Structure formats: C-alpha cells, structure tokens
Amino acid sequence: MEPLLPNGFRIVGLHCGIKSESKKKDLALFYCDRPAVAAGVYTRNLVRAASIDWNRAITPSNHVRCVVLNSGNANACTGTTGKQDNFEMATIAAECFGGTAEQTLVLSTGVIGQRLPMEIVSKGIKQAYQELSVDPAAITDVNDAMITTDSTRKISFRKVVLDGSEYRLLALAKGAGMIGPNMATMLAVIMTDAPLSAQQADVMLRSACDRSFNNISVEGHTSTNDAVLLLSSGDSSGETLTEKDANRFTHELVDMSIELAKQIPADGEGATHLIQIRISGADSDSNADKIARTIANSALVKTAITGADPNWGRIVSAAGYAGVYFRVEEVTLHLNDVLLFKTGNPVAFDEHSLSQSMHNSKTIEINLIIGSGPGSATHWTSNLTHDYIRINADYHT
Amino acid sequence: MEPLLPNGFRIVGLHCGIKSESKKKDLALFYCDRPAVAAGVYTRNLVRAASIDWNRAITPSNHVRCVVLNSGNANACTGTTGKQDNFEMATIAAECFGGTAEQTLVLSTGVIGQRLPMEIVSKGIKQAYQELSVDPAAITDVNDAMITTDSTRKISFRKVVLDGSEYRLLALAKGAGMIGPNMATMLAVIMTDAPLSAQQADVMLRSACDRSFNNISVEGHTSTNDAVLLLSSGDSSGETLTEKDANRFTHELVDMSIELAKQIPADGEGATHLIQIRISGADSDSNADKIARTIANSALVKTAITGADPNWGRIVSAAGYAGVYFRVEEVTLHLNDVLLFKTGNPVAFDEHSLSQSMHNSKTIEINLIIGSGPGSATHWTSNLTHDYIRINADYHT
Numbered sequence: 001m002e003p004l005l006p007n008g009f010r011i012v013g014l015h016c017g018i019k020s021e022s023k024k025k026d027l028a029l030f031y032c033d034r035p036a037v038a039a040g041v042y043t044r045n046l047v048r049a050a051s052i053d054w055n056r057a058i059t060p061s062n063h064v065r066c067v068v069l070n071s072g073n074a075n076a077c078t079g080t081t082g083k084q085d086n087f088e089m090a091t092i093a094a095e096c097f098g099g100t101a102e103q104t105l106v107l108s109t110g111v112i113g114q115r116l117p118m119e120i121v122s123k124g125i126k127q128a129y130q131e132l133s134v135d136p137a138a139i140t141d142v143n144d145a146m147i148t149t150d151s152t153r154k155i156s157f158r159k160v161v162l163d164g165s166e167y168r169l170l171a172l173a174k175g176a177g178m179i180g181p182n183m184a185t186m187l188a189v190i191m192t193d194a195p196l197s198a199q200q201a202d203v204m205l206r207s208a209c210d211r212s213f214n215n216i217s218v219e220g221h222t223s224t225n226d227a228v229l230l231l232s233s234g235d236s237s238g239e240t241l242t243e244k245d246a247n248r249f250t251h252e253l254v255d256m257s258i259e260l261a262k263q264i265p266a267d268g269e270g271a272t273h274l275i276q277i278r279i280s281g282a283d284s285d286s287n288a289d290k291i292a293r294t295i296a297n298s299a300l301v302k303t304a305i306t307g308a309d310p311n312w313g314r315i316v317s318a319a320g321y322a323g324v325y326f327r328v329e330e331v332t333l334h335l336n337d338v339l340l341f342k343t344g345n346p347v348a349f350d351e352h353s354l355s356q357s358m359h360n361s362k363t364i365e366i367n368l369i370i371g372s373g374p375g376s377a378t379h380w381t382s383n384l385t386h387d388y389i390r391i392n393a394d395y396h397t
Numbered sequence: 398m399e400p401l402l403p404n405g406f407r408i409v410g411l412h413c414g415i416k417s418e419s420k421k422k423d424l425a426l427f428y429c430d431r432p433a434v435a436a437g438v439y440t441r442n443l444v445r446a447a448s449i450d451w452n453r454a455i456t457p458s459n460h461v462r463c464v465v466l467n468s469g470n471a472n473a474c475t476g477t478t479g480k481q482d483n484f485e486m487a488t489i490a491a492e493c494f495g496g497t498a499e500q501t502l503v504l505s506t507g508v509i510g511q512r513l514p515m516e517i518v519s520k521g522i523k524q525a526y527q528e529l530s531v532d533p534a535a536i537t538d539v540n541d542a543m544i545t546t547d548s549t550r551k552i553s554f555r556k557v558v559l560d561g562s563e564y565r566l567l568a569l570a571k572g573a574g575m576i577g578p579n580m581a582t583m584l585a586v587i588m589t590d591a592p593l594s595a596q597q598a599d600v601m602l603r604s605a606c607d608r609s610f611n612n613i614s615v616e617g618h619t620s621t622n623d624a625v626l627l628l629s630s631g632d633s634s635g636e637t638l639t640e641k642d643a644n645r646f647t648h649e650l651v652d653m654s655i656e657l658a659k660q661i662p663a664d665g666e667g668a669t670h671l672i673q674i675r676i677s678g679a680d681s682d683s684n685a686d687k688i689a690r691t692i693a694n695s696a697l698v699k700t701a702i703t704g705a706d707p708n709w710g711r712i713v714s715a716a717g718y719a720g721v722y723f724r725v726e727e728v729t730l731h732l733n734d735v736l737l738f739k740t741g742n743p744v745a746f747d748e749h750s751l752s753q754s755m756h757n758s759k760t761i762e763i764n765l766i767i768g769s770g771p772g773s774a775t776h777w778t779s780n781l782t783h784d785y786i787r788i789n790a791d792y793h794t
Contacts, residue, residue: 047717047725077710077725079742112710113743177697219696221711222718299616299696299781300574303789313474313509314618320444321619328444328474345476346510384696386786392700393782 003139003157006168006193008033008233010132013145016124018072018110018117025145027124030067030189031097031132032233038064038105039201041209043226049076050086051106052225058102059229060198066093067189067229068125069107070116071148071174076224077113085116092122096129107187109148109174109225139170146174146187149391152267156260160194160252162245167194167234171256175264177218177392186264188213188228190257194249195234195241204250205230212257215289217381218268219388220297228257261380266362268382269391273305273358275381277366282375287324291370292379294322302384308359310351312340315366326370334367400536400554403565403590405430405630407529410542413521415469415507415514422542424521427464427586428494428529433628435461435502436598438606440623446473447483448503449622455499456626457595463490464586464626465522466504467513468545468571473621474510482513489519493526504584506545506571506622536569543571543584546788549664553657557591557649559642564591564631568653572661574615574789583661585610585625587654591646592631592638601647602627609654612686614778615665616785617694625654658777663759665779666788670702670755672778674763679772684721688767689776691719699781705756707748709737712763723767731764 005011013028040059042052058064068089075082090104097103108116143153154173159166168191175186196204205228213228230253241249266274277295282288295301298318304311312333319331329344336357339347358364364383382388402408410425437456439449455461465486472479483505487498494500505513540550551570556563565588572583593601602625610625627650638646663671674692679685692698695715701708709730716728726741733754736744755761761780779785 045714045717046723047714074710077713077738077741077743112708112714113738221695221697221715224710224714224717297694298618299785300618300789303786306786306790309790311509313471313621316474317442317444317509317621318618320442320621326443341474341510344474346474384786385790386783388696389700389703389781389783389786392697393703393706 001157001159002136003155003170004136004168005134005139006170006191006233008193009191010134011138011142012128012131012133013138013141013143014124014128014131016127017120018070025141026070026072027128028069028142028145029093029128029132030191030231032065032231034233035063035065037062037196037198037201037232039198039205039230041205041228043223045222045224047077047224049074049108049225050078050082051075051108052227054086054090055105055227058105060202062198063103064105064231065097065099065103067105067107067231068093069146069187070121071146072110073108073114073116074110074112074225075108075116078115081115085118088118089121089125092125093129096126105229107227109187112224139172143172146172148174149176149269150174150267151176152263154260154263156256158252158256160249162194162241162248167192169252169256171260173260173264176267177269186213186223186226188260190230192232193234194232195239196232197240200240200246201230201232204253207250208253208257211254212261215379216261216265217296217379218265265380265382270385270387271382272385273361273383274363275305275366275383276363277379277381278376279368279370280376281369281371281373282324283373284375285377288375288377290324291319291322291368292377294318295366296379296381299384305358305364305383306385308355310335310340310354310358315368316341319368319370330371332369336361336365398554399533400552400567401533401565402531402536403567403588403630405590406588407531408535408539409525409528409530410535410538410540411521411525411528413524414517415467422538423467423469424525425466425539425542426490426525426529427588427628429462429628429630431630432460432462433630434459434593434595434598436595436602436627438602438625440620442619442621444474444621446471446505446622447475447479448472448505449624451483451487452502452624455502457599459595460500461502461628462494462496462500464502464504464628465490466543466584467518468543469507470505470511470513471507471509471622472505472513475512478512482515485515486518486522489522490526493523502626504624506584509621536567540569543569545571546573546666547571547664548573549660551657551660553653555649555653557646559591559638559645564589566649566653568657570657570661573664574666583610583620583623585657587625587627589629590631591629592636593629594637597637597643598627598629601650604647605650605654608651609658612776613658613662614693614776615662662777662779667782667784668779669782670758670780671760672702672763672780673760674776674778675773676765676767677773678766678768678770679721680770681772682774685772685774687721688716688719688765689774691715692763693776693778696781702755702761702780703782705752707732707737707751707755712765713738716765716767727768729766733758733762
C-alpha cells in the first residue's frame with residue numbers, strides 16, 4: 001500500500017543549509033489547511049530542548065496549523081537565546097499562514113549546545129511554505145529532512161474504515177542514536193484525517209507511545225529532543241469518533257506505532273540485529289518493564305548478540321540487577337526459541353546451531369519467564385558493534 | 398614500598414587446570430595460621446554465585462582460617478549442583494587444615510553456567526595447601542591466579558603505625574569486565590595484622606567499599622560474583638583497636654581501597670582512559686551518586702572520550718535522565734578543568750586544545766556542579782572502545 005497524505009495536510013522537505021552537506025535535506029513543514037487537533041508525547045529528560053518546552057505548553061490543542069521541523073541542530077542546552085530562536089521559528093511560520101506562533105509546533109534534532117543559524121532557518125521556512133505539496137513524493141522528502149544518522153526511511157501508512165468512512169494514518173519517524181552531534185533523537189509525526197477531539201488524540205497517543213516508542217532503545221541515552229506528535233485534520237466538523245470507533249482507531253494507531261518504533265533500533269547506529277526482549281511472569285507490567293530495560297541496556301548482552309554468542313549468563317545476570325525481586329529458581333530463558341535455562345538450572349543445548357541461528361536472524365528473540373505473575377513487557381533494542389564505536393568515537397564533531 | 402604479607406598469613410597461587418591455557422594460574426589460597434576475623438561485602442545482584450551465598454552466611458566471623466579462590470569458572474547459575482560443588486571446595490580446604498568448612502570462604506570468577514571440574518579443583522586445593530608461603534613472590538602469584546581479562550596486576554600495600562605498633566595492610570584485586578565467559582567480576586582480598594574485632598572489620602569494610610569499590614564501573618553490568626573480603630590475623634590476643642586507632646585505620650583502609658578500586662576501570666576491557674566523575678551541589682550524596690552513575694553508564698559519554706571529543710551535551714543530557722530533580726539554570730560543567738557550561742548556558746572554549754588535553758590525559762576529569770546543595774559523589778569508569786567490542790563480541794566462548 002503506497003503511503004498517501006491524509007486529507008487536509010500539505011507537507012514539504014528541503015535543504016536550507018543547517019546541515020553543511022549541500023544536498024542533505026534539513027527542514028520540513030507539516031501544514032494543515034484548517035485548525036488541526038494536535039497531541040504530543042515528549043522526552044522525560046530534565047534537560048530539554050527549547051522546542052520541547054514550547055510544544056509541551058501548547059499541546060494538546062485543537063487549533064494547530066503547522067509543525068516546523070529542522071535537523072542538524074537540536075537547539076538544546078542553548079539557554080535563553082535558544083528559547084528566543086525557537087519562538088522566532090514559530091513566529092516566521094505563523095506569518096506565512098497568517099496565524100499566531102501558538103498555532104505552530106517545533107521539532108529540532110541534531111547537535112547540542114550550538115545556536116541555530118537563524119537567517120538560514122528563516123529563509124528556509126518561507127521557501128518551504130511556498131513549496132507545500134500533497135504529492136506523495138513529498139512524503140519521502142520530509143522523511144529525508146527529518147533523519148540524521150539514520151540509514152533507512154521510517155514511514156508507516158494505514159487506511160482504516162470506521163462506520164463506512166475511510167480514514168488515512170500516515171506516520172514518519174527518525175532515530176538511530178539517541179543524541180549527539182550530527183545524529184540524535186527520536187522524532188515522529190503521525191497525521192490522520194480521522195476526526196479526533198484533542199482529548200481523544202492525547203489519550204490515544206499516550207496509549208500508543210506506551211506500547212511502542214517508549215519501549216525502544218539504542219544505547220539507552222534519553223534525548224533532550226524526543227517527541228511524537230499526532231495531528232488530526234478531521235475535527236473541523238465538530239464531530240469526533242464514537243467510543244467504539246475510537247477503540248478501533250486506537251488499535252490501528254498502536255499497531256502502526258509498534259511497526260514504526262521497531263524500525264528505530266533495527267536501524268540503530270551500527271546495529272546488525274534488532275533484539276526483541278519479552279519478559280513474562282513478573283509481579284506487574286512495570287516490574288517486567290524494568291527487567292526488559294536492564295537487559296536492553298547491558299553492553300554485555302548487546303555484544304554477545306553481535307558475536308552470535310548464546311551467552312545466556314549475561315542475560316540472566318542482567319535481570320538480576322534490575323532492582324526487581326524474583327526467585328532465580330523460577331526463571332526460564334529461551335533465546336530464538338531454544339531453551340537455555342529452566343527454573344534456575346542450565347539446560348544442555350546445541351551451541352553451534354543456536355549461534356548459526358543468531359547469526360542468520362535479523363531479529364533476535366529473548367524470552368525470559370521470571371515467575372508465575374501476571375506482569376509482562378516487550379522492549380526492542382539494537383546490538384552493539386564496532387560501527388557504533390566508529391560512529392560515536394572516531395569522528396569529531 | 399615493596400608489598401609484604403601481613404603477619405599470620407600464608408598464601409599461594411598456582412595453575413591447576415580450570416583455565417585451559419597451560420600456564421595461566423587459576424587457583425589461590427589465603428591461609429591464616431590462627432582463627433582470623435573476616436568481613437565481606439558482596440554483589441547486590443539477585444542472581445548470585447554459590448560462593449556468594451556461602452560467604453554471606455558465614456561473615457562477619459572471628460574464626461575464618463582460609464579463603465579458596467578460583468578463576469576461569471564463576472560457579473554461578475549452576476543450581477543445586479553448584480552449591481554442592483562450592484561446599485566441597487570449602488570442605489576439601491578444611492580437611493587440609495583440620496578445621497570445618499564454615500572456616501573457609503570461597504571466591505570464584507569466570508564463565509557462568511558451567512560446572513566446576515571438581516576433580517581438578519580438589520587436587521589443586523590439596524597441592525596449594527602444601528605450597529603455602531610467606532615469600533613476597535607469592536603475592537604476585539596470587540594476583541595472577543585471581544585475574545581473568547585484566548592486563549595489569551592490582552596490588553596495594555600500606556604500613557600503619559598505631560599506638561607505637563606497626564601493622565601491615567595488603568590488598569589484592571581483580572576486575573576488568575563485570576561478567577562473562579573468560580573474564581568477569583570484581584574480587585578483592587584485603588589482609589591485615591592489625592587487631593580488629595569482627596564487628597570493627599565489618600563496619601570498616603562497608604565504609605571503605607562505599608567510598609571505593611561501590612563507585613566504579615566498566616560497562617555497568619553488576620556481576621553475580623563480586624566480593625571484597627577483609628581478613629585480620631591480629632585478633633588472637635583478644636585486644637582490638639581503640640576507637641581513635643580504629644578511625645585512623647579506617648582512614649588508611651578507605652584511602653587504599655580507593656587507590657585499588659580505581660585500578661579496575663583504569664584497566665577496564667579495552668579502556669584507554671580512566672574517567673573520574675565528580676558531582677557536587679546536589680540535594681544529597683545519594684542524588685549525586687545517581688547522577689554520577691548515569692553519566693558513567695552512558696555509551697555516548699564513554700565514546701566521546703574515546704574520540705577525545707569535548708562533546709559536553711552528552712554529559713549534561715545524561716545528568717538530565719538520572720531521575721534526580723535539578724534546575725538546568727544552575728548547572729555548571731568543567732571537563733579537564735575547562736569551563737564548558739555555566740549556569741545553564743554554553744561557554745565558548747578552545748575545542749582543539751581541550752581535545753588535545755583529553756587525548757593526552759590518562760585520567761579524564763568530569764566535574765559537574767548541579768546546584769548549591771550539600772550532596773556530592775565521585776565515580777570512576779572506563780571509556781568505550783573498539784577493543785571492548787572485540788573482547789566481548791568477536792571471540793566465542
């Protein structure tokens with residue numbers, strides 16, 4: 001199914017000059033012909049980019065018209081000047097469409113601690129507004145303007161029929177490393193023409209993020225700029241989805257968000273495998289989540305997978321320091337469906353064959369049963385490779 | 398000052414065959430001619446080696462005679478069989494010196510999830526007992542029998558004069574990666590002939606570990622086998638240190654433990670720099686500690702230092718997700734004494750010169766002031782390099 005822009009939106013992605021490489025796109029606009037509903041979920045880092053504080057103050061909203069996105073500069077740790085620059089970005093966009101700054105959301109990603117080149121950015125926004133388009137080709141342009149160290153585009157599209165009407169859901173994301181010069185941060189913009197109220201959008205987006213974007217990691221470094229936005233152009237009539245339709249819509253949104261979120265660690269800096277970590281049998285979902293994150297953040301687990309080494313002791317021992325109580329005697333581990341550890345005891349297995357299976361699997365599946373409780377969680381992360389070190393250590397900023 | 402064995406102790410380190418390489422030492426005994434006081438601080442991992450559970454049940458004690466240490470096999474995640482094997486190690490040693498198993502502590506380090514070759518180990522312990530020695534050369538033999546992926550020996554020695562009597566403090570440690578096959582775990586044994594009660598030894602050791610071994614990391618993966626032991630041969634008279642002397646002794650013990658502990662991340666797997674992270678101005682020491690650990694565990698901070706890249710945004714943003722509240726407007730950062738971020742704003746600096754300084758410094762100093770509170774903490778960690786990946790991913794177990 002070819003991605004199509006939901007009704008009511010026009011978008012554009014172009015190169016304005018924030019990134020030094022001459023052809024690399026670095027500015028995008030998402031524009032709605034009418035006041036749109038907008039909800040956002042943002043980084044929990046205390047050290048937040050100017051754009052994040054700006055968006056948090058505005059969303060949820062039912063009269064957003066525009067999202068200005070730039071890559072190549074995060075506008076984070078830039079103090080008062082950074083806040084002014086962010087306000088200027090929103091103001092310039094608002095002047096283009098004849099509205100107010102508060103109708104414009106801002107997303108930034110890239111190097112921390114440097115001022116935005118405001119002359120270039122200002123010119124870029126004005127040019128972008130002139131080039132807004134409904135052409136499907138603009139979708140890839142916009143994704144290209146979002147990405148930094150990403151090696152793949154991250155686009156998901158769905159059609160959903162609710163009560164006889166067909167609606168579109170289009171989501172664009174970027175992310176490969178969490179943060180840092182010429183890379184950084186997870187951003188996603190989801191557009192739909194389904195008629196949502198601001199409150200519906202807010203609840204739906206939180207629910208989707210909790211199942212998807214909040215359960216992924218590359219190296220576990222929370223960014224200053226993470227943001228996921230949900231924009232709906234369909235609210236102009238005043239009618240919103242019924243509860244039943246909203247539930248169906250949420251189901252699609254969650255499913256699409258998971259599909260999109262997994263693409264981020266799969267394309268993690270230097271990654272050759274996506275690692276899927278399922279924890280079950282915990283006392284609660286939140287305990288399961290803590291264990292999943294601890295395993296996901298273990299450099300020893302991540303490098304064992306790089307080496308196609310079924311070194312299960314690294315996985316079980318990582319669970320042990322997650323800060324969650326469990327009894328080792330109840331723990332059972334499968335790796336790519338092979339049983340390695342059963343109720344606290346090692347199990348003999350064919351190491352060569354499992355190593356081969358790990359080598360050949362794009363997705364490595366870790367399945368850890370921690371007890372007999374009702375809690376479960378799934379987390380997706382990247383493996384840790386020489387290329388991660390090369391990307392983050394060998395080149396200067 | 399050449400290390401000397403404290404009075405009352407005899408030690409030995411030899412190759413018995415747990416490690417496959419023919420010359421690598423893999424078994425050590427620490428033996429006291431009289432009942433010794435022994436205290437221990439152990440890993441907080443829920444998934445603990447058999448040796449850790451055994452020692453926890455015995456210490457603090459005032460009648461320990463022997464520590465049996467093996468490298469090459471952690472005897473962790475080995476279920477009931479592992480517990481039996483550990484008990485057998487203690488029993489064999491006890492038969493040698495004519496005492497009980499409960500007078501023997503056990504330390505193991507190495508591969509997880511495999512059974513110890515008990516026939517080899519049993520023969521090794523008996524042979525080792527025959528070769529116990531007070532020769533200073535035995536000190537390096539024992540350290541060699543402790544180490545796994547370590548590239549340097551880790552030995553500290555002090556003399557302390559208390560009330561006219563001279564006492565010796567000798568500490569041996571190992572550690573380079575936290576855990577995993579053919580590597581793993583932090584172990585330290587501190588011997589002294591100063592007369593300590595079991596309670597004194599326990600309090601002193603906890604105090605020393607809180608300032609030293611508990612503040613180091615390589616990749617942040619808590620081991621199943623970590624242990625620090627303090628053994629005192631000086632208690633036979635029944636007299637112990639006065640409070641004043643105990644305070645002076647503790648001061649020496651803390652200082653020596655810090656000196657020894659820092660050697661572990663300095664020799665971290667693949668490490669080329671020791672990173673010293675000082676946090677001050679936090680609301681409490683424990684909040685400062687949380688921030689220090691979060692920075693220490695950031696792969697982006699560790700790789701920036703590998704690249705001699707003064708990428709301070711990675712440091713400030715890591716502090717931001719430590720789960721501790723602070724105001725960015727109060728944060729100030731120095732890197733190798735260069736001011737980079739002052740009360741929430743970036744400061745211009747000579748990037749080339751700082752990069753040179755980072756490249757040339759064996760120890761990189763991060764000094765982060767988080768506010769104006771009384772809380773502070775210091776943590777030492779390793780940088781993250783290609784060699785870390787090589788050691789942990791490229792070779793199979």
